[in-house]
Amino acid sequence: MKEYDLIVVGSGAGMNVAWRSVSHGMKVALIDHGPMGGTCPNNGCIPSKMLIYPADIVRTIEEASAIGVEAHLDKVDFSSIMGRMRALVDKGQTQMEKGAKSNENLVWYEATGEFVGDYQIKVEGNAITAPKIVIGSGSRPMVPPIPGLEEAGYLDNVSLLDLKEPPKSLIIMGGGYIACEYGHFFSAMGTRVTILGRSPRLLANEEPEISDAVEKGLSKYIDVKTNHEVVKVEWESGNKVVSAVNRITNKVEEFASEEVLVALGRRSNADLLKPEKSGVKTDPRGWIVVNEFLETSKPNIWALGDAIGKHMFRHTANNESGVVWTNISSDEKVEMDYHAVPHAVFTHPQVGSVGMTEEEAKAMGYRILVGRAQYTDVAKGYAMAEEGGLVKVVVNREGGQILGCHIAGSEASDLVQQVVYLMNAGNGGYVPMAKAQVIHPALSEVVIRAFANLIPPKEDLVG
Numbered sequence: 001m002k003e004y005d006l007i008v009v010g011s012g013a014g015m016n017v018a019w020r021s022v023s024h025g026m027k028v029a030l031i032d033h034g035p036m037g038g039t040c041p042n043n044g045c046i047p048s049k050m051l052i053y054p055a056d057i058v059r060t061i062e063e064a065s066a067i068g069v070e071a072h073l074d075k076v077d078f079s080s081i082m083g084r085m086r087a088l089v090d091k092g093q094t095q096m097e098k099g100a101k102s103n104e105n106l107v108w109y110e111a112t113g114e115f116v117g118d119y120q121i122k123v124e125g126n127a128i129t130a131p132k133i134v135i136g137s138g139s140r141p142m143v144p145p146i147p148g149l150e151e152a153g154y155l156d157n158v159s160l161l162d163l164k165e166p167p168k169s170l171i172i173m174g175g176g177y178i179a180c181e182y183g184h185f186f187s188a189m190g191t192r193v194t195i196l197g198r199s200p201r202l203l204a205n206e207e208p209e210i211s212d213a214v215e216k217g218l219s220k221y222i223d224v225k226t227n228h229e230v231v232k233v234e235w236e237s238g239n240k241v242v243s244a245v246n247r248i249t250n251k252v253e254e255f256a257s258e259e260v261l262v263a264l265g266r267r268s269n270a271d272l273l274k275p276e277k278s279g280v281k282t283d284p285r286g287w288i289v290v291n292e293f294l295e296t297s298k299p300n301i302w303a304l305g306d307a308i309g310k311h312m313f314r315h316t317a318n319n320e321s322g323v324v325w326t327n328i329s330s331d332e333k334v335e336m337d338y339h340a341v342p343h344a345v346f347t348h349p350q351v352g353s354v355g356m357t358e359e360e361a362k363a364m365g366y367r368i369l370v371g372r373a374q375y376t377d378v379a380k381g382y383a384m385a386e387e388g389g390l391v392k393v394v395v396n397r398e399g400g401q402i403l404g405c406h407i408a409g410s411e412a413s414d415l416v417q418q419v420v421y422l423m424n425a426g427n428g429g430y431v432p433m434a435k436a437q438v439i440h441p442a443l444s445e446v447v448i449r450a451f452a453n454l455i456p457p458k459e460d461l462v463g
Contacts, residue, residue, distance in 0.1 A: 001120070001126075001127045001128065001129055002029075002126065002127075002128045002129075003128070003129055003130065004027050004028060004029040004107070004128060004129070004130040005021070005026040005027045005028065005030045005130060005131070005132070005206070005325070006021050006026050006027075006028045006029070006130050006132045006133070006134065006328070007030075007031065007079055007121060007128065007129075007130040007133045007134070008021075008028060008029070008030050008031070008133075008134045008136065008361040009030070009031045009032070009113060009121070009133070009134065009136060009273060010031075010032055010135070010136030010137045010138055010305065010307070011030060011032040011034075011036045011037055011038055011096070011100070011108075011136075012037065012038020012039060012136055012138055012305055012306075012314070012317060013038070013136055013305045013314065013317035013321040013323065014030075014038075014134055014135075014136030014304065014305065014322065015030070015036075015037070015038075015096075016318060016321035016322070016325070017134050017136075017304075017321050017324055017328070018030050018134075018411040019106075020325050020329075021325075021328070022103055022105045022106050024329065025105070025334055026105065026109075027105055028105060028106050028107070029107050029109060030038070030100065030106060030107065030108045030109065031109045031111070031112075031121065031123050032108070032110065033110060033111050033112045034094040034097075034110050035093045035097075035355070036093055036097045036100060036108075037092060037096050038136070038138055038305075038314075039138055039139070039306070039314075040314040041089065041092045041093075041096075042089055042092075043158040044157070044314070045314055046088070046089070046092070047085045047086075047089050047161055047231060048157070048181060048182070048185075048346070049090070049346055050081075050085035050088060051081060051085055051185050052181055052184060052185050052346045052347075054076070054081050054188070055184050055185045055187075055188035055189070056067075056077060056188075056346075056348070057223075058188040058189075059184075059188060059348055061073050061441050063339045063363060063392040066115050066385035066387075067384070067385050068385070071125055073164055073265070076188070076189055076190065076458070077169075077330055078165055078166050079164070079165070081189075081223065082161075082163065082164070083200065085161070086161070089161075094347075095192060097408075097453050099327065101262050103434050105331065109123045109124055109128075109294065111123050111124045111271075112272055113273060114272070114273060114274050114277075115273060115276075115277040115278040115280075116277060117277060117278065118279065118298075119131065119133060119276050119278060119300075119301075119385060120278070121133075127352075129333055131287070131300060131302045132300045132301070132302075132328055133278075133300070133302075134272075134301075134302050134303070134304065134324055134328075134435045135273065135275065135280070135288060135296070135301065135302070135303040135304075135307050136267075136303070136304050136305045136306075136307055136317070136321075137239075137269040137270055137288075137306075137307045137311065138269050138305060138306045138307060139265075139266040139267060139268055139306035139307070139309070140266065140267060141156040141158070141262060141263075141267075141302040142264050142265045142267040143156070143264070144260055144264060145207075146229070146230055146231070146232065146233060147222050147232045147233070147259075148232050148233040148234050148235075149233045149262070151235065152233045152234065152235045152240045152259075152260065153240075154180075154233075154240075154259075154260045154261065155259055155260065155261045155262070156261070156262050156263075157178055157182070157263070157393075159183065159278060160261060165189045166186055166189040166190060167186070167191055167257070167258040167259035168191065168192065168258045169191060169192040169193075169194075169239075169256075169257035169258045169259070169262070169319070169325070170186050170191050170193050170194070170257055170259050170261055171194045171195075171196060171240070171242050171255055171257040171259075171261070172193065172194070172196065172260075172261045172263055172265055173196055173197045173230050173242070173260065173261065173262050173263060174195075174196075174197060174198075174262070174263035174264045174265070175195060175196075175197020175198070175199055175201070175202045175203070175226060176197075176203065176204075176264075176265065177203065177345045177347075177359065178263035179194075179195055179197065179202075179261075179263040179349035180202060180203060180214060180218065180345055181185075181346050181347050181355045182261060182263065183195050183218060183222050183347070184218065184222075184319060184347045184348045185222075185344075187218075187221040187222050187309050188221070192223075192257075192259065193221070193222045193223070194222070194223040194224075194225065194255055195218075195223070195225060196225050196228045196230055196242065196244050197224070197225065197226045197227075197228065198227070198228065198229045198247070199226060199227070200226055200227050200231075200380065201226055202214050202215045202218070202224065202226060202347050203290065203345060203351065203415070205359065206351060206353060206357070206406065207353070207357045207392055207406040209372075209390060209392055209406075209408075210351055210353070210390075210392070210407075210408045213283055213349060213389075213390060213408035213409075214345070214347060214348075214349060214351060214387050214408060215221065216388055217347075217348050217349045217388055217408075218347065218348060221348070225244070225255075227246060227247040227248050228244040228245070228246055228247065229244055229245045229247055230242055230243070230244045230252070231243050231244060231245055231252070233260065236319055238254070238258075239256040239257060239258060240254075240256070240257055240258070240259065240260050241254055241255070241256045242254070242255045242257070242260065242346060244246065246341055254463060260421060266312060267285075268282070268285065268286035268287050268288070268306075268307065268309060269306075269307065270286050270287065270288050270384075271286055275288060275296070275301075278298055279297060279298040280296045280297055280298045280301055280303075281297040283309075285309065287307070287308055287309030287310075288307050288308050288309075288360055288409075289308075290302070290303050292302075292335040292336060293318055293323070293327050293333045293334070293335060293336070294308075294323055294324050294327065294336055295308075295327070295338055297331040302324045302327065302328070303411035304317055304320035304321055304323075304324050305320060305321075305371055310338065311335055311338060311341045311343075313341070313343055313406055315342075316338075316346060319336070320336055323336045328386050339355070339423070339428075340354055340355055340420055340423035340424055340428075341354065341433070342354040342416055342417065342420045344412065344413035344416070346413070349388060349389060349409045349410065349412070350407045350409065350410065350412040351406075351407065351408050351412055351413075352405075352406075352407045352411060352412035352413040352414070352415055352416030352417075353404075353405070353406045353407065353416060353418055353422065354404065354405050354416055354420050354423065355394070355402065355403050355404030355405060355425065356403045356404040357395060357404060357406065357456065358370055358392075358394050358404075361394050361396075361403045361404065362457075366396050366397070366398075366403060367396070367398060367440045367460075368394055368395060368396060368397055368399040368403065368456075368457060369394075369395045369396075369397050369455060369456060370392065370393070370394055370395075370455065370456075370457055371391075371392070371393045371395070371451050371453040371455070372390065372391065372392050372450055372453055373388050373390065373391045373446050373447075373449035373450040373452075373453055374389065374446075375387075375389030375390065375391075375409050375410075375442065375443070375446050376448050377446065378441065378443070378445040378446045379440070379441035379445070380441045380442055380443045380445065380446075381409075381443060381446055383439070383441070383444070384410060386409050387408055388408070388409065389407075389408060389409025389410065389446070389449040390405070390407070390408055390409065391405070391407045391409075391415070391446050391447055391449070392405070392406045392407075392450065393405045393406075393419070393430075393447075393450045393451055393454070395430060395451070395454055397456070399427065399429065400427075400429040400430060400431060401423075401427060401428040401429050402419060402423050402428055402429065402430050403449070404423055405419040405450075407447075410443070415443065415444060415447055418433070418444065419447065433447070434435070434448070434451060434452070436448075455456065
């Protein structure tokens with residue numbers, strides 16, 4: 001049995017731990033069936049944003065008449081857009097794989113591993129062991145057993161990256177961020193898109209006002225059907241026919257399209273790894289259970305990233321990798337801090353969010369203040385004709401700490417970042433923003449305007 005100082009499962013954020021370990025003289029085994037880098041650079045955030053930015057440009061041109069500019073879109077070169085995306089992905093893969101294979105203290109097992117005993121993993125037909133193990137095994141698309149789906153065929157976030165041309169029509173199953181992002185992309189490419197979401201609203205985990213803004217924006221270009229649960233898929237006359245139950249009327253409705261995209265969430269890859277054979281517990285949904293130090297139920301085995309199913313963003317996984325490395329290499333443990341985890345949804349309009357929603361803050365027992373501002377409340381937002389753009393902030397009434405900020409509109413992911421910084425500075429309050437000079441006229445004014453409009457929730461006012 002080959003022995004290492006550390007085994008890392010997964011080459012996404014787990015690679016951060018692997019490289020730091022190697023740089024400190026450790027002999028490291030990396031297990032990943034590939035491609036190197038995990039979901040984000042290969043079939044997640046990076047390639048999807050390479051596709052979505054051209055869609056943003058398409059919408060900017062189409063909506064320019066709102067500010068008095070009559071623009072005409074001559075052509076969308078789908079092949080060029082996809083080729084540019086693939087070139088970046090391929091270059092990244094090549095560089096990462098070259099780096100991994102050139103380091104003598106890092107051994108990459110390009111296969112799927114499986115625990116076979118305490119601190120023992122079987123890979124490529126042989127068992128390897130290490131006193132410390134990091135699990136960053138990631139996740140994969142969740143595909144429920146919908147009758148006829150497998151037979152009819154479908155796309156997911158991985159296979160769609162191989163398309164040579166856009167489908168003429170597309171049904172997207174799901175109403176989450178993948179559905180909203182790729183619905184935006186394909187509709188801008190000329191595809192007739194229908195979204196079938198089971199929840200009462202798109203982006204069900206966002207503030208309701210944010211969800212409403214996204215649904216209103218996307219509905220200009222997409223047939224959005226919320227409260228629709230897919231129950232069957234059939235192949236008829238060259239089309240895929242999707243049957244869905246309208247959860248309001250309980251009637252079955254049929255929708256036909258050339259192609260179907262499954263965007264119904266993610267499932268853990270832990271079942272492939274069989275961590276229970278080494279005493280690592282998983283929850284009922286298969287995610288690996290960790291404590292505040294990212295330790296699993298087995299001493300000296302840590303887990304991070306999508307594998308633990310908490311906040312499935314690469315920036316969060318990178319942060320987790322730093323915590324794991326510190327807890328591996330130091331006698332003093334550090335906790336993972338999730339109080340200000342930001343995220344964005346690159347759809348139309350864009351979404352940027354951090355922290356709690358209003359309802360989440362109330363459920364946690366906070367007495368809160370809520371502030372709102374429309375993009376058109378400030379000069380730059382009005383100049384941009386951002387009629388649907390909005391900012392909503394949630395603040396602890398007792399100490400002024402920012403509990404959450406939620407934005408829908410242009411540059412939302414950039415605008416929310418200034419709030420993330422504040423939530424990680426000092427006491428996490430908004431006062432520094434109130435004291436600061438804000439460039440006028442700039443879109444950032446809409447965020448400070450929301451904080452300037454803080455009032456108690458409606459029920460407190462009524463009381």
